[in-house]
Amino acid sequence: MKVFDKNGHKIIWGEALEALATIKDNSVDLIFADPPYNIGKKFVDVPDRWESDGSYLNWCYKWLQLCIKKLKHTGSMYVMTATQNMPHFDLFLRDKLTILSRIVWYYDSSSVQARKYFGSLYEPILHCVKDENDYTFNANDILVEARTGAVRKLIDYRKPVPTVYNSKKVPGNVWHIPRVRYRMDEYENHPTQKPIALLERIIRASSNEDDLVVDPFSGSFTTSYVAKQLKRKSIGIEINEDYVKIGLRRLQIATEFNGEPLRRERKTYEPPVDENQATLSLFEKKAKWNTRSRKRSKVS
């Protein structure tokens, strides 16, 4: 395990269970956990596929339990996993925390849609808090344009005094946020990078400036990156060296790693900075499926 620390932002290069154990109990304001989904995605060379659903869930229950221990009593946790695993997470967590919202993050397909079943176009997110009477929710910081009569400048005559419709509202639990695409500025070389807009809504809503935000499966470090932009503190944990390097660069914690300069890989349509700059692959490498697994999951 190796720790990099600069200006309130820490990257722990190591295994989530081990790294979480080093964080003080009851010290974290917000956790965003986006673990491997057990669907055979390839994180560099490691496919996320467990021997069985049971062994995947047992592993998840361990880190979920640890996350709860690290949260302050006013803390909030957002958890993601594949649609087929989420009911298990929900049952496990509802005994220990209050689940305030079951959020659906939906997006347009980035590739060919299924032809023989209804293809998956969403990922579930649980929004949980430790104390349902004492938690952070900055409603005014996440308001969105209301799609009601406000757009047409209608007046609500059902009110005692006729009033124009509100033009802003707190988003509901269905969030349409595009996935990160290759041509977007924020794109990093990670197969399941979450969008800045998704983390911005979560961090703005459920934390305040100087609060501590933790992500036990940081990947491309979107959580820590957004936490930094929003003046929160962060701890990001990641097991994979290539992704730790993305985090070190995105958070400006280091400019080189083992003597190698850390810079974003060049996109195919960009001119090279110099001949040593690596090129970002346009296509995600195909996952190697574990032949012992029973069936390839159709959903994510």
Ligand SMILES: C[S@@+](CC[C@H](N)C(=O)[O-])C[C@H]1O[C@@H](n2cnc3c(N)ncnc32)[C@H](O)[C@@H]1O
């Ligand atoms: C679904 S991705 C997270 C993506 C991330 N939210 C983002 O926006 O880029 C899960 C990440 O967990 C990492 N990972 C897998 N097993 C781990 C473990 N036991 N401890 C820490 N990180 C792990 C993988 O390398 C992968 O980057």
